[in-house]
Amino acid sequence: MAERERSHTRGRIFVPRTQVLSAADLHRALVRMAHEIAERNSGLDGVVLVGLQTGGVPLARSIAETLREAEDADVPTGTLDVAFYRDDIGLRPVLPEAVTEIPCELTGKAVVLVDDVLFTGRTVRAALHALSDFGRARTVQLAVMVDRGHRELPIRPDYVGKNLPTRRDEMVDVSEDGVTIGTLQ
Amino acid sequence: MTHLLSVSDLGRDGIEEVLRVAEAFAEVGTRPIRKVPTLRGKAIATLFFEDSTRTRLSFETAAKRLSADVLSFSVGASSVKKGESVRDTVETIEAMGMDALVVRHASAGVPVQVSRWVRRCKVVNGGDGWHEHPTQALLDCFTVRQVRGQIEGLRVLVVGDVLHSRVARSQVLAYHALGASVTLVAPGSLLPASLEGWPVEVGDDLDAELPKADVVSLLRLQAERGSGAFVPTLREYTARFGLTARRAQLLDPDAVVTHPGPMVRGVEIASDVADLPQAVVTRQVTNGVAVRMAVLFLLLGGAA
Amino acid sequence: MSRPLVLRGGEVLDACGRRRADVVVAGGVVRAVGPDVAREAPSRAQVLDAGGCVVAPGLVDLHAHLREPGREEAETVETGARSAALGGYTAVVAMPNTEPPVDCAAVAQEVLRLGARALVEVAVAGTITVGREGERLAPMGELAALGVRIFTDDGAGVQDGALMRRALDYARGLGVTLAQHCEDAALAAGGAMHEGACSSRLGLPGAPAAAEETMVARDIALARLTGARLHFLHLSTAGSVELVRRAKSEGLSVTAEAAPHHLVLTDAACAGYDPTFKVSPPLRTEVDVECLRAGLADGVIDAIATDHAPHAPEAKDLPFDEAPPGMLGLETALPVVLSFLGLELALDRMSWRPARIAGLAPRQGGPVVEGAAANLCVIDPAATWTVDPARLASRSRNTPFAGWTFTGRNRHTIVAGEAVVVDAEAQR
Numbered sequence: 001m002a003e004r005e006r007s008h009t010r011g012r013i014f015v016p017r018t019q020v021l022s023a024a025d026l027h028r029a030l031v032r033m034a035h036e037i038a039e040r041n042s043g044l045d046g047v048v049l050v051g052l053q054t055g056g057v058p059l060a061r062s063i064a065e066t067l068r069e070a071e072d073a074d075v076p077t078g079t080l081d082v083a084f085y086r087d088d089i090g091l092r093p094v095l096p097e098a099v100t101e102i103p104c105e106l107t108g109k110a111v112v113l114v115d116d117v118l119f120t121g122r123t124v125r126a127a128l129h130a131l132s133d134f135g136r137a138r139t140v141q142l143a144v145m146v147d148r149g150h151r152e153l154p155i156r157p158d159y160v161g162k163n164l165p166t167r168r169d170e171m172v173d174v175s176e177d178g179v180t181i182g183t184l185q
Numbered sequence: 186m187t188h189l190l191s192v193s194d195l196g197r198d199g200i201e202e203v204l205r206v207a208e209a210f211a212e213v214g215t216r217p218i219r220k221v222p223t224l225r226g227k228a229i230a231t232l233f234f235e236d237s238t239r240t241r242l243s244f245e246t247a248a249k250r251l252s253a254d255v256l257s258f259s260v261g262a263s264s265v266k267k268g269e270s271v272r273d274t275v276e277t278i279e280a281m282g283m284d285a286l287v288v289r290h291a292s293a294g295v296p297v298q299v300s301r302w303v304r305r306c307k308v309v310n311g312g313d314g315w316h317e318h319p320t321q322a323l324l325d326c327f328t329v330r331q332v333r334g335q336i337e338g339l340r341v342l343v344v345g346d347v348l349h350s351r352v353a354r355s356q357v358l359a360y361h362a363l364g365a366s367v368t369l370v371a372p373g374s375l376l377p378a379s380l381e382g383w384p385v386e387v388g389d390d391l392d393a394e395l396p397k398a399d400v401v402s403l404l405r406l407q408a409e410r411g412s413g414a415f416v417p418t419l420r421e422y423t424a425r426f427g428l429t430a431r432r433a434q435l436l437d438p439d440a441v442v443t444h445p446g447p448m449v450r451g452v453e454i455a456s457d458v459a460d461l462p463q464a465v466v467t468r469q470v471t472n473g474v475a476v477r478m479a480v481l482f483l484l485l486g487g488a489a
Numbered sequence: 490m491s492r493p494l495v496l497r498g499g500e501v502l503d504a505c506g507r508r509r510a511d512v513v514v515a516g517g518v519v520r521a522v523g524p525d526v527a528r529e530a531p532s533r534a535q536v537l538d539a540g541g542c543v544v545a546p547g548l549v550d551l552h553a554h555l556r557e558p559g560r561e562e563a564e565t566v567e568t569g570a571r572s573a574a575l576g577g578y579t580a581v582v583a584m585p586n587t588e589p590p591v592d593c594a595a596v597a598q599e600v601l602r603l604g605a606r607a608l609v610e611v612a613v614a615g616t617i618t619v620g621r622e623g624e625r626l627a628p629m630g631e632l633a634a635l636g637v638r639i640f641t642d643d644g645a646g647v648q649d650g651a652l653m654r655r656a657l658d659y660a661r662g663l664g665v666t667l668a669q670h671c672e673d674a675a676l677a678a679g680g681a682m683h684e685g686a687c688s689s690r691l692g693l694p695g696a697p698a699a700a701e702e703t704m705v706a707r708d709i710a711l712a713r714l715t716g717a718r719l720h721f722l723h724l725s726t727a728g729s730v731e732l733v734r735r736a737k738s739e740g741l742s743v744t745a746e747a748a749p750h751h752l753v754l755t756d757a758a759c760a761g762y763d764p765t766f767k768v769s770p771p772l773r774t775e776v777d778v779e780c781l782r783a784g785l786a787d788g789v790i791d792a793i794a795t796d797h798a799p800h801a802p803e804a805k806d807l808p809f810d811e812a813p814p815g816m817l818g819l820e821t822a823l824p825v826v827l828s829f830l831g832l833e834l835a836l837d838r839m840s841w842r843p844a845r846i847a848g849l850a851p852r853q854g855g856p857v858v859e860g861a862a863a864n865l866c867v868i869d870p871a872a873t874w875t876v877d878p879a880r881l882a883s884r885s886r887n888t889p890f891a892g893w894t895f896t897g898r899n900r901h902t903i904v905a906g907e908a909v910v911v912d913a914e915a916q917r
Contacts, residue, residue: 081209084221084251089486095202096209105217133218272806292808293692294762314810316692354692377689378697 012184014171021162021179026145029161030059033143034066036159041110044073046138048109052127053081053098055116055174059145063114076103080113085126100130107135112159116174118144121155145174186483188300188308192319192358200362204327207472207479213250214475224253227284227485232258232299233311234271234290239446240311240321243470244287247477253485256283275299279306284485287311293351307484315349318445322355324476325443326363328469329400332441337364342394343385345404345426345453346375346412352445353404357385360400370394372426374415391426395435403428403444403453423452433458441465491907493520495530496867499539502833503546503856504841512544514863517906522857537901537908539867545836546854547579547609547864547902549843551668551746552643552722552794553819555581555611557603558596559588564799564884566600570607571882572797572819574909577899579864580610580844580853581797581819585621586644592616592627597635608909608917609902610864612847614639617656617667623648626656633663638848641668643722644769646704648674653708657717666744666846668720669708671729672770676700681810683756683771691759693809698726698777701770705729709736712743720846721745723796725770727780734789744846746794747781749825750816750889754778758889764805764812765887768798771814782829785838792843793835795822799885817888820881824874824895832870832897867901874898882915 021029041047044067051060057079064077083096113127124142131140143159148166166172166181173180188194195203213221229248231241236259248255258278271290278286285307288296293314300308312318330336341360347353347369360367361384368386369376380387388394395401406412406422416422423429428442433455436442442454442464450456459466493515501510501522513521513530521529527536555569566583573581583600585591591600597613604611615632619625621642629640640660646669647653653669660667677700682688684695705721709732712719721733724745733745750768755775758766766772784790798815805812826835844854852862875894878886902910909916 083209084213084223084482089223094486096206099209100212102216129222133216133220135217270803270806271808290808292810294809297762298808314692315694351692354690378684378695379686379689381686382690 014173014182015185016173016180016182019178019180020164023176023178026161026176026178029145030062031066033159033161034063034070037063037112037143038067038071040141040158044071044075046109047075048104048106048111049075049077050080050102050111050113050131051077052113052115052123053079053100056114057098058176059116060114063143078102080127080130082123082126082130085129087122087126102134105135106131106137108138111137111140112143113140114143116145117172118142118147118157119150121151121153124155125153146172146179148172189319189480189484190296190300190308190310191317192322192355192362197362200323200326200359203323203476203479203483204330206483207327207476210478210482211472211475213478214471220250220252222252223482224248224251224485227253228256228282229253229285229287229481230256230258230278230283231287231311232275232278232289234260234295237289237312239470240289243473244311244477246474247481250474251478251481253481256281271295271299272302275302279303285309285481288313290314309480309484312351314351315354316351317355318351319355320473320477320480321352321445322359323480324469324473325356325402326359327476328443328465328472329441331468331472332465333399333439336360339365339399340397341365341367341400341402342370342398343367343402343404344370344391344428346406347371347404348375348377348415349407349412350404356402357383365400368394370426372416372422375412391432392435395432396437398440399437401428401436401440401442403442405445405447405449406452419452427453427455428458429455430457433461436463443469446470493531493534494903494906494908495527495534495536496539496544496865496901497527497536499542499544499867501545501857502543502836504837505856507833510544512857512865514903514906517863519857519859519861519863522859535908537867537911539901541869541871542900543832543868543870544857545866545868546840546844546857547866547904548577548823548839549847549849549853550578550581550795550797550819550822551639551792551843551847552748553581553583553797554586554799554815555583556799557587558599562801562884563804566603566607566611568882568884569797569799569819570604570609570611571915574608574902574904575882575899575913575915576819576821577823577866577868577902578609578819579866579902579904580612580847580849582612582614582639582847584643585614585616585641590616590621591632592619592621594628594631594635597632597637601635608915609904610849610853612849613637614641614668616640617642617647618652621645623652626652626659629660629663629665633665637665639666639668639720641670641722643668643670645674646670646672650707650711654711654715657711657715657719661715661717666718666720668722669704670722671701671704671708671724672696673700673703676703680771681767682759683773685756685774687756687759691762693759696771698728698773701726702728702732705732709733709741709743712736712741713739716742718742723748723751723770723794724781724790725751725773725777727777730780730784730789734784737789744791745789746792746843747785747790748796749793749818749822752778752781752785752793752829753825754889759809762809764807764809765816765889767809767812767814768796768816769814785830786834791838792846793822793826793838794843795819799883800887801884802886805887815887817881817883817885820883821876821888821890823868824898825890827870827897828895832868863903863906865903866899868897869900870897872896872898872900
């Protein structure tokens with residue numbers, strides 16, 4: 001999401017202000033979320049991880065990696081680009097950023113959507129719409145590294161790395177080095 | 186992108202953007218539900234003043250997979266037969282609230298003229314006279330890139346009726362922009378009067394050119410446009426410029442053979458050659474939908 | 490009879506040279522010409538300011554399509570003549586490709602009747618063949634008896650060499666001039682523009698320069714064979730200029746004209762597929778423009794003729810290859826020509842020489858002297874003017890010069906002693 005926000009504001013750059021999670025913090029949060037996913041679903045049968053392009057994809061892979069080590073489970077992991085489902089097409093530049101690759105039919109599965117930052121909820125809405133075109137999942141859950149508030153739709157996460165109160169005009173950047181809060185200038 | 190009238194409107198970056206976006210739409214075509222809500226509420230008219238079932242179906246499929254509303258106009262059932270001018274037709278259709286017009290006309294330049302007549306519609310050239318057929322060239326490049334990985338550095342042969350071919354003009358621009366080298370192989374009577382400014386070589390011996398080619402683009406001999414009169418006989422044309430079974434043996438195994446369709450088996454391509462693994466004709470058709478989705482999306486949804 | 494006129498404060502420029510002089514006009518003729526003759530004018534005379542201007546014999550257009558009868562939505566004799574007067578013309582030759590064409594006395598008389606009420610003198614050209622069909626000779630004798638001096642199938646050339654030869658032989662005895670639109674129909678078939686780099690890139694069918702040149706060459710041979718007078722309409726290629734140059738050096742009685750648009754525009758103008766730039770013969774290349782200008786300067790091209798070809802907007806708003814060829818010319822010709830040619834040479838090629846070819850001299854294009862017919866234009870060489878198609882007097886709008894700004898423009902026009910244009914405004 002942070003990536004996408006940046007691409008919407010061409011010509012401006014992200015200026016970091018405060019690091020709120022270190023790389024180690026981020027890793028600990030991921031491990032915790034992985035365990036929560038296994039716990040909440042009573043195991044990993046039928047669980048599919050889907051990372052949202054582009055920020056959610058490395059997180060989904062890390063969660064899958066953690067689950068492989070901790071639970072000895074091979075959780076199918078896919079990617080989803082929601083550009084074609086966005087509700088702001090024509091309002092601002094929207095381009096697909098990367099491929100969509102759903103590893104299996106989703107009907108009857110427990111799909112965990114993974115993204116880096118939950119903000120207005122519009123990306124998740126688009127993702128829910130997109131997912132429905134791949135089959136009727138039994139349940140869809142949402143895992144985000146940062147929930148920064150300012151929701152515009154009735155969407156809430158099931159797994160959160162960190163709740164982070166922000167101002168609307170701030171930006172949150174999630175990378176393997178941690179989580180940083182800053183502004184666009 | 187304001188309109189897509191010529192491949193030259195895109196430039197290398199523009200072509201690459203279309204191809205990149207088309208990748209995403211190609212994936213959509215493999216889903217259980219091959220439709221996305223992207224252009225919901227947009228209306229696209231296909232204005233075909235010249236018959237072309239396949240191009241029209243491809244554009245309309247693309248528009249429908251984007252959830253746009255499609256209005257299909259063809260001359261056969263229209264007021265043009267009652268003497269209405271193209272301009273009046275365009276203004277009428279636009280007034281119905283269209284967001285994009287796909288225009289096909291037997292006269293070169295009509296989409297350019299239409300782009301001057303519309304108020305807010307985007308115009309897509311669906312093939313105009315001998316001028317251009319940009320989406321065909323884009324889907325050819327997409328298909329070749331899919332097979333060969335990249336276009337840069339490839340040697341492309343364009344064989345046949347270049348004079349009357351809108352496909353050839355768009356291909357030359359597109360392949361050249363993407364870094365391929367293009368050689369035209371045609372009888373002199375089917376080459377344009379002047380190739381000044383065309384980034385091409387010209388060869389006249391297909392046998393000598395074929396082994397060097399990475400891509401062979403066969404053009405249709407447009408007999409219905411009188412192209413038959415430009416060569417002594419179809420037999421002689423096939424003997425000199427047809428991709429016969431014998432000539433197919435000269436092809437590199439990794440070469441890609443494209444054809445814009447409809448194929449005239451036995452003239453520019455031998456029947457069994459059309460079914461060789463190097464021939465990617467059906468793949469071109471499949472990719473055509475994705476490329477046209479990309480074009481419509483970039484025109485109507487890509488940017489504010 | 491119109492009021493006497495005084496053209497005061499200008500310089501007179503005619504075939505005899507240039508001098509500071511006022512001109513007094515009364516009763517349709519020039520009464521006095523001299524540096525200080527204004528006071529000789531009757532007190533009721535209309536005084537037209539010519540300060541800073543050149544008073545010259547009116548321009549004569551060898552080639553105007555006035556479209557009447559048959560295409561009155563595009564132009565009429567009245568509106569075409571008004572355009573001509575505004576452009577500085579005092580006489581035009583009306584081309585015969587009307588509907589019906591001027592291939593018999595009745596149609597010629599109709600155009601002459603309409604012309605008699607027009608703002609400028611309207612001479613009528615007749616067709617060479619009946620219906621311009623290129624099959625049978627039109628009654629040239631009958632038409633010549635009505636005063637027709639030029640015959641042409643303009644819009645198309647006479648394709649049949651034997652028929653053209655017969656026409657030339659026949660015309661010789663009548664003392665008239667045949668004017669050929671040189672275009673081999675088979676070579677030019679389908680051609681919507683000049684065949685070359687531009688047409689090849691645009692995918693438009695082209696007409697090669699050879700389509701014009703083969704007929705120029707054939708007709709030169711026929712002129713040699715028959716000894717008849719032959720005029721070449723709107724030459725457009727370097728090759729044509731060379732052919733005519735050789736024919737003239739041989740002493741053949743041939744003349745040639747070029748159109749203003751062929752002297753400033755090239756086929757590159759067709760790049761936007763705007764049918765305004767479609768014309769027959771088509772706009773050619775830079776090289777052709779250079780050779781035409783050179784031929785104009787050294788006299789191989791005798792005259793600049795407008796090929797004024799009005800088409801109603803709906804007729805031009807078609808796909809490029811379906812639109813009819815032709816451009817407006819009468820109101821813009823002089824400014825266009827002055828953009829690359831000196832005033833004296835321009836007047837030679839636009840007034841006195843075409844007047845002789847049309848058989849209208851010295852009434853038209855003659856020296857501005859006492860007793861001469863008062864057909865005059867007053868040109869302001871310093872006036873600047875931007876072409877606005879909506880403000881042209883023609884019924885049509887198909888000028889290729891929309892938005893161009895020119896320096897040098899006609900200010901007043903006097904036809905048979907009447908001031909028909911004053912300060913660039915038509916008086917009726």
